[in-house]
Amino acid sequence: MLQSIRDNSQGIIAKIIVGLIAVTFALFGVESLVSLTAGSNAPATVNGEEISQQDLYQGVQLQRRQMLSQMGEDADPSLLDDGLISNMVLEGLIEQSVLVQSAQNQGLTFSDAMIDQLILSTKEFQLDGKFDRAQFEATLRNAGLTPLMYRDIVRKEKVTEQERIAFMLSAFTLPNELNSLNVLQNQTRDLRYFTLPADNVRAEITVSDEQIADYYAENSSQFMTEEQVAIEYLLLERSALEAGIEVSNDELQAAYQQLVDTFQAQEQRHSAHIFIEISEQQDDAAAKAKIDAIAERLKAGEVFEELAKSESQDPASAEMGGDLGINEKGVFSTDFEDALYALEKGAVSEPVRSEFGYHLIKLVDVVESEVPVFAKAEAELRSDLLNQKAEEEYVEQLERLADVSFSSGDLVEPSEELELEIQKTELFARSGNEDAITSNAKILAVAFDQELINEGLNSTPVELDSGRSVVLRVVEHQLPREKAQDEVADQIRAILVEQQVAAAMTEKANAIVAQLTEGADLATVAEGNEVVAQPAVNRSQRELPQELLTAAFKMVKPQSGSTYAAVDTVDGSKMIIALDAIGQQDIELQEDEIRFMGMMLNNRQGQQDYQDHLAQLKAKAEIEKL
Secondary structure: OHHHHHHHHHHHHHHHHHOOOOHHHHOOOHHHHHHHOOOOOOOEEEOOEEEOHHHHHHHHHHHHHHHHHHHOOOOOHHHOOHHHHHHHHHHHHHHHHHHHHHHHHOOOOOOHHHHHHHHHHOHHHEEOOEEOHHHHHHHHHHOOOOHHHHHHHHHHHHHHHHHHHHHHHHOOOOHHHHHHHHHHHOEEEEEEEEEEOHHHHHHHOOOOHHHHHHHHHHHHHHOEOOOEEEEEEEEEEHHHHHOOOOOOHHHHHHHHHHHHHHOOOOEEEEEEEEEEEOOOOOOHHHHHHHHHHHHHHHHOOOOHHHHHHHHOOOHHHHOOOOEEEEEOOOOOOHHHHHHHHOOOOOOEOOOEEOOOEEEEEEEEEEEEOOOOOHHHHHHHHHHHHHHHHHHHHHHHHHHHHHHHHHHOOOOHHHHHHHOOOOEEOOOEEOOOOOOOOOOOHHHHHHHOOHHHHHHOOEOOOEEEEOOEEEEEEEEEEEOOOEOOHHHHHHHHHHHHHHHHHHHHHHHHHHHHHHHHHOOOOHHHHOOOOOOEEEEEEOOOOOOOOHHHHHHHOOOOOOOOOOEEEEEEOOOOOEEEEEEEEEEEOOOOOOHHHHHHHHHHHHHHHHHHHHHHHHHHHHHHOOEEEO
């Protein structure tokens, strides 16, 4: 738990670096640009402190970049709702402002020197284990941040983090609370139950046409069609172009000669290792002691390969005497490679620590890479040339498709010009269909564009991925409408049947529970349905239906006899439950279990306390929005 708290306290930095920041903390730092704005057109003020338009704009742009990054390389910016993002960002800025003000009012600070130290020690800003200014600035640019913004983010996050951690670490759970929780967790229930099947009731219910008509008259607005379109489209595929492309022998020879002319031999290392893992079962000290003992055995004359087979904890290489093959620089971790490249041929390193454990590394041989002969390089050269020519053809065809489609009133001319088949879809809604075209988010966004619908225009090319593009045209558009009664009669009939089934089952179940409460026998009222007895049921008994377990552990403890309840099932049936007794499993928690449970409860309570604190700060703050 403490590790989790420590992780959380530094998580914002890592999240900023990869661009996956929660809205509230992602926006810390945009106030550093407040001096760039003039006038007082602030979209919000918090206790008299302005959140400027520049703050909001910068925050929205940052959030957009982060959301697009999460959506992947094919992300379509048009799918983002700027209004929704703006509201989220503004709310995040307000929360951030009240938290920072609260921390400042308590005199909490985070100095420039501490920020410098944090930046210098952040691995993502380092090269070869040392801080690198260029790496620092490049990483921030990728996250849409400047150094000034990042320093402000760190300062505000670390200031507010002090207050947050104070809440987390000050929460506590008393021993009697832990004991009570353990008692509750390990309670059992002695149950008997049977199921009243809904199918029997359902089979007896009929719904008249008049009932359907009445329901439709009262609820017709619920039965609307979705807005739908049908499109015709042209699909340009790079893979289809490849079929008509040839690579000549002259082109292959020229490519091979270029490979020869530009080839640079690289020194490679043939290496082997003996590896001892650091794990939960084997800590750093134990792993180090073991690798040191193996090193002494090597010095005493034992064979490296035999020791690797018997002692190495890398199963992939151990059976081959630790052999890791021939590799270029950059394959292994920095610490491993530094040690490997410092060895003479045949030498074995001292124990080397990596993030996974300890290694004894042997340099088997040094190999200079050689230019491959034509026969070995031919297949790869042919594939590269084919891909290159296909890409060039694809780009050229895509430009032609865009030009011709723009100037045409339909898809006939571009279809003939590029020899592409005009394909047509059935009507589909904004949720799309299951095929590859109408399920694509980019296609859906363009197909429901009002300008294309109203003007009957061809779209610009829509890039599905790096090798496929589509130009489309809306050929049919249907607005939402109320469905006719005949169209929804079966749907209404099913609704009315289930309503009547639910009412009948509830009435029947309530009557049975009343009989049981008055002293009737469970087997008698079950009317032939099987009564199942389940003694000592615990909360995690997975073979029982979840709705049965949930209801059983909510039922009142029987003072004498049994207590009874009726429970709905997913198919509309009812379970009639008899709770005969509440028992207790005698499970004594171990010390580490008690400690873990206490930390979990403390963490949960601390989080809740902090959320309550934030809510109270917002409630007391003077917040004005434009």
